[in-house]
Amino acid sequence: MTATLLDGKKIAAEIREEVGVKVKEFVQSGGPTPCLTAVLVGEDPASQVYVRNKSRACEKAGIDGRTLRLPVETTEQELLDVVRNLNADPAVHGILVQLPLPKDGNGGKGFDERLVLDAVDPRKDVDAFSPVNVGLLMQGRPRFLPCTPHGIVQLLHRENLSVAGKHVVVVGRSDIVGKPMAMMLAQRDGSCGPKVANATVTIAHSRTANLAEICRSADVLVAAVGVPEMIGGDMISDGAVVIDVGINRVADGAGGYKLVGDVNFDEAAKKASAITPVPGGVGPLTIAMLLHNTLLAAQAIFKK
Numbered sequence: 149m150t151a152t153l154l155d156g157k158k159i160a161a162e163i164r165e166e167v168g169v170k171v172k173e174f175v176q177s178g179g180p181t182p183c184l185t186a187v188l189v190g191e192d193p194a195s196q197v198y199v200r201n202k203s204r205a206c207e208k209a210g211i212d213g214r215t216l217r218l219p220v221e222t223t224e225q226e227l228l229d230v231v232r233n234l235n236a237d238p239a240v241h242g243i244l245v246q247l248p249l250p251k252d253g254n255g256g257k258g259f260d261e262r263l264v265l266d267a268v269d270p271r272k273d274v275d276a277f278s279p280v281n282v283g284l285l286m287q288g289r290p291r292f293l294p295c296t297p298h299g300i301v302q303l304l305h306r307e308n309l310s311v312a313g314k315h316v317v318v319v320g321r322s323d324i325v326g327k328p329m330a331m332m333l334a335q336r337d338g339s340c341g342p343k344v345a346n347a348t349v350t351i352a353h354s355r356t357a358n359l360a361e362i363c364r365s366a367d368v369l370v371a372a373v374g375v376p377e378m379i380g381g382d383m384i385s386d387g388a389v390v391i392d393v394g395i396n397r398v399a400d401g402a403g404g405y406k407l408v409g410d411v412n413f414d415e416a417a418k419k420a421s422a423i424t425p426v427p428g429g430v431g432p433l434t435i436a437m438l439l440h441n442t443l444l445a446a447q448a449i450f451k452k
Protein backbone atom coordinates (compact mmCIF):
# COMPACT_ATOMS: atom_id res chain seq x y z
CA MET A 149 0.00 0.00 0.00
CA THR A 150 1.20 3.51 -0.67
CA ALA A 151 0.14 5.96 1.97
CA THR A 152 -1.88 9.12 1.52
CA LEU A 153 -0.09 12.09 3.02
CA LEU A 154 -2.05 13.72 5.85
CA ASP A 155 -1.33 17.39 5.31
CA GLY A 156 -1.26 18.83 8.83
CA LYS A 157 0.05 22.12 7.60
CA LYS A 158 -2.92 22.63 5.30
CA ILE A 159 -5.50 21.62 7.92
CA ALA A 160 -3.77 23.85 10.47
CA ALA A 161 -4.10 26.77 8.07
CA GLU A 162 -7.83 26.06 7.73
CA ILE A 163 -8.27 25.95 11.50
CA ARG A 164 -6.29 29.16 11.96
CA GLU A 165 -8.50 30.80 9.36
CA GLU A 166 -11.61 29.66 11.27
CA VAL A 167 -10.19 30.90 14.56
CA GLY A 168 -9.38 34.21 12.89
CA VAL A 169 -13.01 34.64 11.81
CA LYS A 170 -14.25 33.84 15.33
CA VAL A 171 -11.73 36.25 16.85
CA LYS A 172 -13.03 38.99 14.58
CA GLU A 173 -16.64 38.27 15.56
CA PHE A 174 -15.72 38.21 19.24
CA VAL A 175 -13.95 41.55 19.05
CA GLN A 176 -16.77 43.08 16.98
CA SER A 177 -19.24 42.00 19.64
CA GLY A 178 -17.30 44.03 22.22
CA GLY A 179 -14.84 41.40 23.44
CA PRO A 180 -11.21 42.21 24.18
CA THR A 181 -8.50 41.22 21.71
CA PRO A 182 -7.48 37.73 22.84
CA CYS A 183 -3.94 37.78 24.19
CA LEU A 184 -1.52 34.87 24.50
CA THR A 185 1.71 35.44 26.38
CA ALA A 186 4.51 32.92 26.00
CA VAL A 187 7.28 32.88 28.56
CA LEU A 188 10.61 31.78 27.11
CA VAL A 189 13.54 31.28 29.46
CA GLY A 190 17.00 30.97 27.91
CA GLU A 191 17.99 30.52 24.29
CA ASP A 192 17.19 26.97 23.24
CA PRO A 193 17.11 27.16 19.41
CA ALA A 194 14.14 24.80 18.95
CA SER A 195 12.11 26.73 21.53
CA GLN A 196 12.92 29.98 19.77
CA VAL A 197 11.64 28.61 16.45
CA TYR A 198 8.47 27.37 18.09
CA VAL A 199 7.77 30.61 19.94
CA ARG A 200 8.39 32.64 16.79
CA ASN A 201 6.00 30.42 14.77
CA LYS A 202 3.40 30.79 17.46
CA SER A 203 3.62 34.56 17.62
CA ARG A 204 3.36 34.83 13.83
CA ALA A 205 0.29 32.57 13.85
CA CYS A 206 -1.31 34.71 16.58
CA GLU A 207 -0.80 37.85 14.58
CA LYS A 208 -2.44 36.37 11.48
CA ALA A 209 -5.48 35.29 13.50
CA GLY A 210 -5.95 38.70 15.13
CA ILE A 211 -4.65 37.48 18.48
CA ASP A 212 -2.19 39.58 20.47
CA GLY A 213 0.78 37.19 20.75
CA ARG A 214 3.37 38.35 23.21
CA THR A 215 6.65 36.74 24.16
CA LEU A 216 8.41 37.43 27.44
CA ARG A 217 12.06 36.52 26.92
CA LEU A 218 13.87 35.92 30.19
CA PRO A 219 17.62 35.32 30.54
CA VAL A 220 18.86 31.90 31.58
CA GLU A 221 20.04 33.49 34.86
CA THR A 222 16.42 34.10 35.92
CA THR A 223 15.76 32.56 39.33
CA GLU A 224 12.83 30.30 40.05
CA GLN A 225 11.36 32.96 42.34
CA GLU A 226 11.60 35.57 39.59
CA LEU A 227 9.95 33.20 37.12
CA LEU A 228 7.13 32.48 39.57
CA ASP A 229 6.62 36.23 40.01
CA VAL A 230 6.43 36.67 36.23
CA VAL A 231 3.74 33.97 36.01
CA ARG A 232 1.78 35.47 38.91
CA ASN A 233 1.87 38.91 37.31
CA LEU A 234 0.48 37.41 34.11
CA ASN A 235 -2.24 35.66 36.14
CA ALA A 236 -3.21 39.04 37.59
CA ASP A 237 -3.07 40.94 34.29
CA PRO A 238 -6.62 41.23 32.91
CA ALA A 239 -5.30 41.89 29.38
CA VAL A 240 -3.66 38.44 29.26
CA HIS A 241 -6.01 35.51 28.52
CA GLY A 242 -3.58 32.68 27.82
CA ILE A 243 -0.22 31.89 29.40
CA LEU A 244 2.27 29.40 27.98
CA VAL A 245 5.53 28.59 29.75
CA GLN A 246 7.71 27.16 27.01
CA LEU A 247 9.14 23.75 27.85
CA PRO A 248 11.68 22.47 28.51
CA LEU A 249 12.93 25.07 30.99
CA PRO A 250 16.72 25.30 30.68
CA LYS A 251 18.63 22.71 32.73
CA ASP A 252 21.31 25.30 33.55
CA GLY A 253 18.76 27.94 34.62
CA ASN A 254 17.92 29.13 38.14
CA GLY A 255 21.58 29.72 39.02
CA GLY A 256 22.64 26.32 37.64
CA LYS A 257 20.18 24.39 39.79
CA GLY A 258 17.52 24.06 37.10
CA PHE A 259 13.83 24.81 37.62
CA ASP A 260 11.17 22.77 39.32
CA GLU A 261 9.01 22.57 36.19
CA ARG A 262 5.97 21.26 38.05
CA LEU A 263 6.08 24.17 40.50
CA VAL A 264 6.27 26.73 37.71
CA LEU A 265 3.48 25.14 35.62
CA ASP A 266 1.27 24.81 38.71
CA ALA A 267 1.57 28.57 39.23
CA VAL A 268 -0.36 29.26 36.00
CA ASP A 269 -4.00 30.18 36.63
CA PRO A 270 -6.02 27.20 35.28
CA ARG A 271 -8.37 29.62 33.47
CA LYS A 272 -5.37 30.89 31.49
CA ASP A 273 -3.74 27.46 31.11
CA VAL A 274 -4.08 27.15 27.32
CA ASP A 275 -1.66 24.19 27.29
CA ALA A 276 -4.10 22.29 29.57
CA PHE A 277 -1.23 21.17 31.79
CA SER A 278 -2.76 22.08 35.16
CA PRO A 279 -4.15 19.28 37.34
CA VAL A 280 -7.60 20.89 37.28
CA ASN A 281 -7.68 20.93 33.49
CA VAL A 282 -6.26 17.41 33.23
CA GLY A 283 -8.92 16.22 35.69
CA LEU A 284 -11.74 17.90 33.77
CA LEU A 285 -10.48 16.26 30.57
CA MET A 286 -10.29 12.87 32.23
CA GLN A 287 -13.92 13.21 33.30
CA GLY A 288 -15.05 14.10 29.80
CA ARG A 289 -15.88 17.74 30.55
CA PRO A 290 -12.78 19.55 29.37
CA ARG A 291 -12.20 23.28 29.71
CA PHE A 292 -9.23 23.28 27.34
CA LEU A 293 -8.11 20.34 25.23
CA PRO A 294 -4.33 19.86 25.20
CA CYS A 295 -3.05 21.29 21.91
CA THR A 296 -1.17 18.38 20.33
CA PRO A 297 -3.76 15.65 21.00
CA HIS A 298 -6.52 18.05 19.99
CA GLY A 299 -4.69 18.80 16.75
CA ILE A 300 -4.56 15.05 16.05
CA VAL A 301 -8.28 14.68 16.80
CA GLN A 302 -9.03 17.53 14.39
CA LEU A 303 -6.85 15.95 11.72
CA LEU A 304 -8.62 12.59 12.05
CA HIS A 305 -12.02 14.29 12.04
CA ARG A 306 -11.35 16.46 9.03
CA GLU A 307 -9.88 13.53 7.07
CA ASN A 308 -12.94 11.40 7.94
CA LEU A 309 -10.79 8.85 9.72
CA SER A 310 -12.93 7.25 12.40
CA VAL A 311 -11.35 5.53 15.40
CA ALA A 312 -14.62 4.08 16.75
CA GLY A 313 -14.17 0.44 17.66
CA LYS A 314 -10.66 0.48 16.24
CA HIS A 315 -7.44 -0.40 18.00
CA VAL A 316 -5.33 2.70 18.57
CA VAL A 317 -1.81 2.16 19.90
CA VAL A 318 -0.27 5.25 21.48
CA VAL A 319 3.47 4.84 21.86
CA GLY A 320 4.55 7.22 24.63
CA ARG A 321 2.98 8.15 27.95
CA SER A 322 3.95 11.78 28.45
CA ASP A 323 1.65 14.18 30.27
CA ILE A 324 1.70 16.42 27.19
CA VAL A 325 0.78 13.90 24.49
CA GLY A 326 0.57 10.18 25.28
CA LYS A 327 -1.66 10.19 28.35
CA PRO A 328 -4.24 12.78 27.21
CA MET A 329 -4.27 11.35 23.66
CA ALA A 330 -5.19 7.88 24.94
CA MET A 331 -7.90 9.29 27.20
CA MET A 332 -9.44 11.47 24.50
CA LEU A 333 -9.70 8.73 21.89
CA ALA A 334 -11.26 6.31 24.37
CA GLN A 335 -14.04 8.75 25.40
CA ARG A 336 -17.57 7.43 25.06
CA ASP A 337 -19.18 10.45 23.46
CA GLY A 338 -16.63 12.59 21.68
CA SER A 339 -16.65 15.19 24.45
CA CYS A 340 -12.92 15.56 23.88
CA GLY A 341 -13.25 16.65 20.29
CA PRO A 342 -15.65 16.17 17.40
CA LYS A 343 -16.96 12.62 16.84
CA VAL A 344 -13.50 11.15 17.41
CA ALA A 345 -14.23 8.69 20.20
CA ASN A 346 -14.87 5.10 21.19
CA ALA A 347 -11.45 3.75 20.30
CA THR A 348 -9.90 0.75 22.02
CA VAL A 349 -6.61 2.18 23.22
CA THR A 350 -3.32 0.60 24.18
CA ILE A 351 -0.62 2.74 25.74
CA ALA A 352 2.82 1.38 24.89
CA HIS A 353 6.16 2.80 26.01
CA SER A 354 9.87 2.17 26.40
CA ARG A 355 9.32 -0.79 28.76
CA THR A 356 6.67 -2.51 26.65
CA ALA A 357 7.54 -6.11 25.84
CA ASN A 358 6.86 -7.11 22.21
CA LEU A 359 6.53 -3.50 21.13
CA ALA A 360 6.74 -4.35 17.42
CA GLU A 361 3.99 -6.94 17.72
CA ILE A 362 1.69 -4.57 19.61
CA CYS A 363 2.30 -1.81 17.11
CA ARG A 364 1.48 -4.20 14.28
CA SER A 365 -1.92 -4.80 15.86
CA ALA A 366 -2.78 -1.10 15.58
CA ASP A 367 -5.36 0.24 13.15
CA VAL A 368 -4.12 3.68 14.15
CA LEU A 369 -0.62 4.19 15.50
CA VAL A 370 0.29 7.40 17.34
CA ALA A 371 4.04 7.71 17.87
CA ALA A 372 5.02 10.15 20.61
CA VAL A 373 8.25 8.85 22.10
CA GLY A 374 10.86 11.41 21.09
CA VAL A 375 13.25 8.86 19.62
CA PRO A 376 14.23 9.60 15.99
CA GLU A 377 12.74 7.11 13.51
CA MET A 378 12.22 4.46 16.17
CA ILE A 379 9.08 3.05 14.53
CA GLY A 380 10.18 1.06 11.51
CA GLY A 381 8.15 -0.40 8.67
CA ASP A 382 8.17 -3.81 10.39
CA MET A 383 6.08 -2.30 13.21
CA ILE A 384 3.23 -1.15 10.98
CA SER A 385 0.46 -3.30 9.58
CA ASP A 386 -0.79 -2.93 6.03
CA GLY A 387 -3.33 -0.14 5.80
CA ALA A 388 -2.73 1.37 9.24
CA VAL A 389 -3.06 5.10 9.86
CA VAL A 390 0.20 6.51 11.23
CA ILE A 391 0.35 9.74 13.23
CA ASP A 392 3.90 10.88 13.92
CA VAL A 393 4.18 13.33 16.82
CA GLY A 394 7.99 13.28 17.00
CA ILE A 395 9.96 16.41 16.18
CA ASN A 396 13.61 15.38 16.41
CA ARG A 397 16.54 17.44 15.20
CA VAL A 398 19.24 15.21 13.78
CA ALA A 399 22.46 15.93 11.88
CA ASP A 400 21.86 16.15 8.13
CA GLY A 401 25.37 15.01 7.22
CA ALA A 402 26.24 18.44 5.80
CA GLY A 403 27.00 20.22 9.04
CA GLY A 404 23.41 21.28 9.61
CA TYR A 405 20.34 19.56 11.00
CA LYS A 406 17.07 18.20 9.71
CA LEU A 407 13.79 17.34 11.38
CA VAL A 408 12.68 13.74 11.57
CA GLY A 409 9.78 12.13 13.36
CA ASP A 410 9.57 9.09 15.61
CA VAL A 411 8.57 7.05 12.55
CA ASN A 412 10.83 5.98 9.72
CA PHE A 413 8.75 7.76 7.10
CA ASP A 414 9.96 6.00 3.95
CA GLU A 415 9.46 2.54 5.41
CA ALA A 416 6.12 3.40 7.02
CA ALA A 417 4.71 5.05 3.90
CA LYS A 418 4.99 1.71 2.06
CA LYS A 419 2.71 0.01 4.60
CA ALA A 420 0.34 2.67 5.92
CA SER A 421 -2.88 3.83 4.27
CA ALA A 422 -2.28 7.37 5.56
CA ILE A 423 0.60 9.05 7.36
CA THR A 424 1.57 12.48 8.72
CA PRO A 425 4.90 13.92 7.57
CA VAL A 426 7.49 15.66 9.75
CA PRO A 427 7.70 18.59 9.36
CA GLY A 428 4.28 19.69 8.15
CA GLY A 429 2.21 17.20 10.13
CA VAL A 430 1.25 17.41 13.78
CA GLY A 431 3.48 20.40 14.69
CA PRO A 432 1.49 23.07 12.83
CA LEU A 433 -1.76 21.64 14.22
CA THR A 434 -0.46 22.10 17.77
CA ILE A 435 -0.08 25.81 17.13
CA ALA A 436 -3.52 26.09 15.53
CA MET A 437 -5.16 24.53 18.60
CA LEU A 438 -3.22 26.86 20.87
CA LEU A 439 -4.86 29.80 19.10
CA HIS A 440 -8.24 28.11 19.50
CA ASN A 441 -7.66 27.74 23.26
CA THR A 442 -6.59 31.36 23.57
CA LEU A 443 -9.89 32.47 22.03
CA LEU A 444 -11.78 30.13 24.40
CA ALA A 445 -9.91 31.61 27.37
CA ALA A 446 -10.73 35.16 26.31
CA GLN A 447 -14.40 34.26 25.75
CA ALA A 448 -14.67 32.57 29.17
CA ILE A 449 -13.05 35.48 31.00
CA PHE A 450 -15.18 38.03 29.06
CA LYS A 451 -18.43 36.28 30.03
CA LYS A 452 -17.70 36.67 33.74
Ligand SMILES: Nc1nc(=O)c2c([nH]1)NC[C@@H]1CN(c3ccc(C(=O)N[C@@H](CCC(=O)O)C(=O)O)cc3)C=[N+]21
Pocket residue numbers: 197198201244245246247248275295395407426427428429430431432434435
Ligand atom coordinates in the same frame (compact mmCIF):
# COMPACT_ATOMS: atom_id res chain seq x y z
N1 LIG B 1 4.41 24.87 27.05
C1 LIG B 1 4.65 24.22 25.92
N2 LIG B 1 3.62 23.92 25.08
C2 LIG B 1 3.85 23.26 23.91
O1 LIG B 1 2.90 22.98 23.16
C3 LIG B 1 5.18 22.89 23.58
C4 LIG B 1 6.21 23.21 24.48
N3 LIG B 1 5.91 23.86 25.64
N4 LIG B 1 7.48 22.86 24.22
C5 LIG B 1 7.86 22.17 23.02
C6 LIG B 1 6.73 21.40 22.39
C7 LIG B 1 6.93 21.15 20.92
N5 LIG B 1 5.92 21.94 20.24
C8 LIG B 1 5.91 22.19 18.87
C9 LIG B 1 4.90 22.86 18.25
C10 LIG B 1 4.94 23.15 16.89
C11 LIG B 1 5.98 22.74 16.11
C12 LIG B 1 6.01 23.04 14.67
O2 LIG B 1 5.34 23.93 14.18
N6 LIG B 1 6.82 22.32 13.89
C13 LIG B 1 6.99 22.52 12.47
C14 LIG B 1 8.47 22.71 12.15
C15 LIG B 1 9.14 23.76 12.95
C16 LIG B 1 10.67 23.77 12.76
O3 LIG B 1 11.11 24.06 11.63
O4 LIG B 1 11.39 23.46 13.74
C17 LIG B 1 6.48 21.30 11.73
O5 LIG B 1 6.41 20.22 12.34
O6 LIG B 1 6.14 21.42 10.56
C18 LIG B 1 7.01 22.05 16.72
C19 LIG B 1 6.98 21.78 18.08
C20 LIG B 1 5.14 22.54 21.17
N7 LIG B 1 5.52 22.23 22.41
